[in-house]
Amino acid sequence: MTIRRWAAALLAAWGVALAMPQALAQPAPITLTVATFPDLDRSAKAALAQWAKERPDVQVKIASLQYADHHTAMTTVLATGSGVPDVMALDFRFIAKFTESGGLTDLSQPPFNGLQLKSLFVPFAFAQGINSHGALAAIPTDIGPGTLLYRKDLLDRAGVSEAELTASWESYIAAGRRIKAATGAYLLADAADVRDILIRSGVQPGEGLYFDDAGKVLVDSPRFVRAFEIGRAVRLGRLDAKAVAWSNEWTAGFKHDRIATQMMGAWLAGHLKNWLAPHSAGQWRSALLPGGQVASYGGSFYAIPRLASHKQAAWDFIRFLTTRKDVQLNSLKVMDAFPALLAAQDDPMMDEPLPFLGGQRARLLWRDIARQVPPIPVNRNDSMATDVIRSEFEQVVSEGKDIRQALADARRLLERRTRR
Structure with a gap:
């Protein structure tokens, strides 16, 4: 081997050696598990393509059970600490049971500081996620x-x-x-x-x-x-x-x-x-x-179990689903879920005639109702x-x-x- 070829090979080896620690230092993508139920699962699935573009470091797995089975399973999960998801969807009928259980993360505390989001939502919906001790246990995503x-x-x-x-x-x-x-x-x-x-x-x-x-x-x-x-x-x-x-x-x-x-x-x-x-x-x-x-009449929420493995990423995903106007409006298009987010309610999309309702601009009526509910x-x-x-x-x-x-x-x- 000539001196020139030997030097080139040595430099290439050094390059590999120097690159290896950097590759090893890059964390592998984490996977969030989102436990949910139909039709709310359609809303989360519809948002995954945009999430993947913005957060390739956090993959999302949607685990969906039928309405009653989901809430029964989540009750067991919080009681046993086994099979805990990172994000838990909850329906209004069960929201108090879960927020008072002690099994959910208080999102009002650092590093989440979720009470800062209060002004973004319809007041009655945000209040439903706060338990009797003042802990913010869930964030609303849609309302009825x-x-x-x-x-x-x-x-x-x-x-x-x-x-x-x-x-x-x-x-x-x-x-x-x-x-x-x-x-x-x-x-x-x-x-x-x-x-x-x-x-x-x-x-x-x-x-x-x-x-x-x-x-x-x-x-x-x-x-x-x-x-x-x-x-x-x-x-x-x-x-x-x-x-x-x-x-x-x-x-x-x-x-x-x-x-x-x-x-x-x-x-x-x-x-x-x-x-x-x-x-x-x-x-x-x-x-x-x-x-x-x-x-x-009803509504849906997202919460983070107290024993969740990836709380910060879970919080980021919840904020993505609930506080992003584009995501909320996409959910409205996909599954007619009326947004809890005030910014989404103020979008011109609310003024669109609905063919199924004979061209009625019904979303304006629903918005007025939502803002009057105490x-x-x-x-x-x-x-x-x-x-x-x-x-x-x-x-x-x-x-x-x-x-x-x-x-x-x-x-x-x-x-x-x-x-x-």
Whole structure:
């Protein structure tokens, strides 16, 4: 080997030797596990391409289970500390149970300082992620402004106007009688829908849905009496299809044009368009709830388990999903998830006509509703109280149980269970 060739080989070897420590010093991409559920999983998946461009150092694995299975699994995960994801999606119905569990990271503390994000979100949604100890346990991503979706074609056949349908709960029921007589369609799927909306309406300062801020049970208050009375009137008038939400009978009611109205979160319009009743495009409209009441119906959140392995990257991903206007608007396009982020609500996209709703600019209505909903504190026993109230209501409408007796029984049962 000549001296020149030997020197070149030596220099090449030195180059490899010098490069090796640098290569070894570069950390391998980490993988975040995001535990979620349908249809929220579609929102996260839709954001992955953009995330990969901006953060190639953090890969994301979406682990999705059905709604009930997901929340059951996450309860077990937090209790056992086994199989803990980095990011945990939570639905509104379970938010208090999880935020009060002690198993989630307090995002108000350094290095997250999540309370600085408060002004970015609809106030009532951000408040729902704060537990009774003041810890910020979850960040909202989408919300469900309560609305009355109705079939304009069925109302037209019955000679019923939107104003008559929504003026009051009494006029709503009267309109339902005319709609059923003229078209054969039920006013709504389940009398329980009326109960749920009325329970969420007229909540006073210091009150949650079922408990006040001191933990006192509220289920025998006038708010619940009225909710049960109006719900019972719907059932006695044979105006509901007795179809429990998300059951086969419920979906069939929409597919076969047997349901004239549905009170739920605004996100239901997306479900109607995409899979419940795509054939009815152009026939639906969105309106205020009867009596002009405002209410929130559901919503989704992201949290970081206390035992998560990659908390900083998890926090970065949560902020990416929840505080980025472009990501939130993309979620609105993909799955009709109404954004919790105020900046996204102020985008011109809110003014777009929605073909499924006959060209109605319904997002403007939903935005107005969302900004009127007062913050309502959540309680870790809300999910249990929901089950108790549903059981007592069913006894009222199906077995004729006295309303005040039913609510008194519900109060005693909840007081006994929450004392444990």
